[in-house]
Amino acid sequence: MWKIFCFPLCPFSRKVRLALSEKGVTYEIVREYPWDPSEKFLTYNPAGRTPVMRFDARDLSLADSRAICEYFEETGTSKPLILGSAVQRAEIRRMVALFDENFFGDVTHPLMIEKLTKRVVLRLPPDSKVLRETMRLAHEHLDYIDWLLDHHRWLAGAQLSLADFAAAAQISVADYLGGIDWNGHEGAHAWYRVMKSRPSFRPLLTEKMENVPPPAHYADVNA
Amino acid sequence: MWKIFCFPLCPFSRKVRLALSEKGVTYEIVREYPWDPSEKFLTYNPAGRTPVMRFDARDLSLADSRAICEYFEETGTSKPLILGSAVQRAEIRRMVALFDENFFGDVTHPLMIEKLTKRVVLRLPPDSKVLRETMRLAHEHLDYIDWLLDHHRWLAGAQLSLADFAAAAQISVADYLGGIDWNGHEGAHAWYRVMKSRPSFRPLLTEKMENVPPPAHYADVNA
Numbered sequence: 001m002w003k004i005f006c007f008p009l010c011p012f013s014r015k016v017r018l019a020l021s022e023k024g025v026t027y028e029i030v031r032e033y034p035w036d037p038s039e040k041f042l043t044y045n046p047a048g049r050t051p052v053m054r055f056d057a058r059d060l061s062l063a064d065s066r067a068i069c070e071y072f073e074e075t076g077t078s079k080p081l082i083l084g085s086a087v088q089r090a091e092i093r094r095m096v097a098l099f100d101e102n103f104f105g106d107v108t109h110p111l112m113i114e115k116l117t118k119r120v121v122l123r124l125p126p127d128s129k130v131l132r133e134t135m136r137l138a139h140e141h142l143d144y145i146d147w148l149l150d151h152h153r154w155l156a157g158a159q160l161s162l163a164d165f166a167a168a169a170q171i172s173v174a175d176y177l178g179g180i181d182w183n184g185h186e187g188a189h190a191w192y193r194v195m196k197s198r199p200s201f202r203p204l205l206t207e208k209m210e211n212v213p214p215p216a217h218y219a220d221v222n223a
Numbered sequence: 224m225w226k227i228f229c230f231p232l233c234p235f236s237r238k239v240r241l242a243l244s245e246k247g248v249t250y251e252i253v254r255e256y257p258w259d260p261s262e263k264f265l266t267y268n269p270a271g272r273t274p275v276m277r278f279d280a281r282d283l284s285l286a287d288s289r290a291i292c293e294y295f296e297e298t299g300t301s302k303p304l305i306l307g308s309a310v311q312r313a314e315i316r317r318m319v320a321l322f323d324e325n326f327f328g329d330v331t332h333p334l335m336i337e338k339l340t341k342r343v344v345l346r347l348p349p350d351s352k353v354l355r356e357t358m359r360l361a362h363e364h365l366d367y368i369d370w371l372l373d374h375h376r377w378l379a380g381a382q383l384s385l386a387d388f389a390a391a392a393q394i395s396v397a398d399y400l401g402g403i404d405w406n407g408h409e410g411a412h413a414w415y416r417v418m419k420s421r422p423s424f425r426p427l428l429t430e431k432m433e434n435v436p437p438p439a440h441y442a443d444v445n446a
Contacts, residue, residue: 046367047325060310067316074309086297087283093290102270
């Protein structure tokens with residue numbers, strides 16, 4: 001059985017978990033916090049980042065969320081998520097990188113610092129100036145999602161792909177931390193409601209981070 | 224004919240250029256500076272990052288260095304660089320991510336800010352405290368490379384792979400900017416000399432960034 005080392009608000013672990021569930025790969029969760037890593041975790045991934053996938057019986061560890069997704073794409077037989085022609089696959093991977101790097105850097109990461117690390121680790125209040133700038137950048141990203149959805153049914157084209165799960169994973173963490181305002185983003189909001197309604201999403205929406213409660217609407221698939 | 228939009232000291236463009244040359248894909252270079260992007264460049268990649276690959280006759284643009292490498296891996300017929308079993312391919316991708324993200328974040332990016340952006344864009348002197356910390360972290364990464372090379376011939380295993388080019392691309396930029404001290408890293412140094420000697424590396428070593436000269440040893444494959 002696969003284990004995934006992660007914590008509830010790690011957006012990269014969420015992307016992997018969504019992909020695994022969509023593919024029907026079962027896994028067990030082991031809590032691991034990068035700000036206080038266990039010895040065992042560091043032997044599996046010297047970089048000290050979540051998620052890490054581990055299969056003890058095969059003495060196999062996989063690290064880096066994109067490497068993990070590619071591995072299950074190559075070894076799984078059902079439900080491809082990096083699909084289509086080489087050009088379409090390149091577009092899916094470009095979009096995954098956009099959300100993993102740009103959305104994360106502009107929105108998810110600053111929210112995690114201000115509302116998670118400061119509260120849980122540093123015992124400091126959040127910086128309201130940073131929160132305002134994060135909200136502004138979130139609107140820019142949601143504008144781009146609206147634009148994408150004006151041009152095709154899913155974010156990277158005509159088919160549901162890893163790009164949708166990468167984006168929804170980042171947005172779900174930002175939403176948990178109060179950083180998403182859907183006002184003026186009808187297209188993106190409708191898409192996110194569909195993503196939230198998928199069975200693969202359900203376990204994420206019921207998980208809580210200790211001492212950091214989500215807003216009331218967070219787990220409501222109609223909100 | 225492919226075009227690559229890049230600037231001489233972009234480590235991600237270097238990784239892609241090395242991979243393309245190894246695979247025998249010819250390309251033309253178009254200079255693009257992310258701190259002053261052209262309109263055309265932004266239509267090819269709204270994220271505004273180098274490298275971007277463009278094939279005008281097919282109206283095709285590819286962005287994100289890992290998506291680009293995967294595209295040429297899937298469409299090329301010669302010289303695979305993400306090779307072996309699914310587990311070996313996962314290890315190659317983990318190592319690429321390690322250098323693209325951790326080495327870049329710890330070493331290449333701060334050096335680029337201190338010695339490139341500050342000089343060329345901001346007209347400020349570098350911060351010597353940041354440079355010392357960067358040098359310390361570079362030694363930690365070189366220690367890990369020494370350790371890897373104690374265990375197998377190339378960074379990700381028995382075969383030369385994209386991991387070696389991702390690492391060498393980052394190191395070459397750090398070396399250009401004076402951030403690499405090989406003292407105490409015999410294994411890593413011998414490996415880097417071999418990488419530098421490859422024909423694919425030659426064009427990179429002769430390219431210069433305007434107003435930022437490299438140290439004397441930089442292009443010497445024996446140094």
